[in-house]
Amino acid sequence: MKWDDLRSESCPVARGLSVIGDRWTMLVLRDCFLGVRRFEQMQERLGITRHVLADRLRKLEEDGVLRREAYQERPLRHEYRLTEKGKALYPVLVTLMAWAEEHVPPEEKSSMTLLSRDTGEVLEPVLTDANTGQRITHRNVTARRNTE
Amino acid sequence: MKWDDLRSESCPVARGLSVIGDRWTMLVLRDCFLGVRRFEQMQERLGITRHVLADRLRKLEEDGVLRREAYQERPLRHEYRLTEKGKALYPVLVTLMAWAEEHVPPEEKSSMTLLSRDTGEVLEPVLTDANTGQRITHRNVTARRNTE
DNA sequence: CGAATAAAGTTCCTTTTTGGAACTGACCTA
């Protein structure tokens, strides 16, 4: 299988990865969530080549994760913003971040904490079931494939 | 920046991606969670080249996500199993899956549902704060960088 | 016995993707 065939897989993990499962994409999105919107800024922060950044932004726009918006004319310049579909990726980013905080220690001491916007308290993200509040782990869950 | 430099970044998202942010890795792990343990099986299911699969498995073992275990001698053969660190990635996989189910529709009708092992009920995974149970979205959370 | 099969890789070669750095085009400012 080639990478591009993932889009049409029946497994949602594969389809998700067809959008964000590539080398730089999630880092671009991380910056978007941090409020970075301009090409130059992203390129400098990420240290990604301009070539690849342009390509990733184009794909994310095609996939409806980012939207390209003019922020000035003369000369015409665009910036990138998360769409609702893009914003919905926040839990993916947070879950990955939480995993890395616990399991992939940094070489230099430094880390990230999530704070509640309402109360300012430190948050401890966990995956739960919306209905029962039950924790979701590999131990108490099974997957079922629904072929209709 | 090169890909390999991500490991030493201070941002946990970057460190996380240094382990799983590559083209095939999450699909390999998906199969691991589905109980696939053997090289041949993975290779066939994923359609990945043997070359790349061998490389990914080696890296995942180095990173402590999988563990290589002999399941027979004469001839000596190994299989791959998730370590605790690997199992802790389950929420990342689920969150991605939930996002794709909602935002990346399949071409053919088919999908995945998560079921509780206890009750058999359909689960709806959401990210919440462990202490308050509050939903975590990009709207009600901010990130703070702790440089100590 | 010899041939075929199996599992888990490795090797070799071609095609794609990246990395790196310079270049472009439309403006703005000193």
Place this chain on the structure above:
DNA sequence: TAGGTCAGTTCCAAAAAGGAACTTTATTCG
């Protein structure tokens, strides 16, 4: 007019992925 800014594009070399055949140790089939 020279230089700066921003958002790319172009070109070339290096790295990674795709594809297919080959290897090694051992088992089964005829």
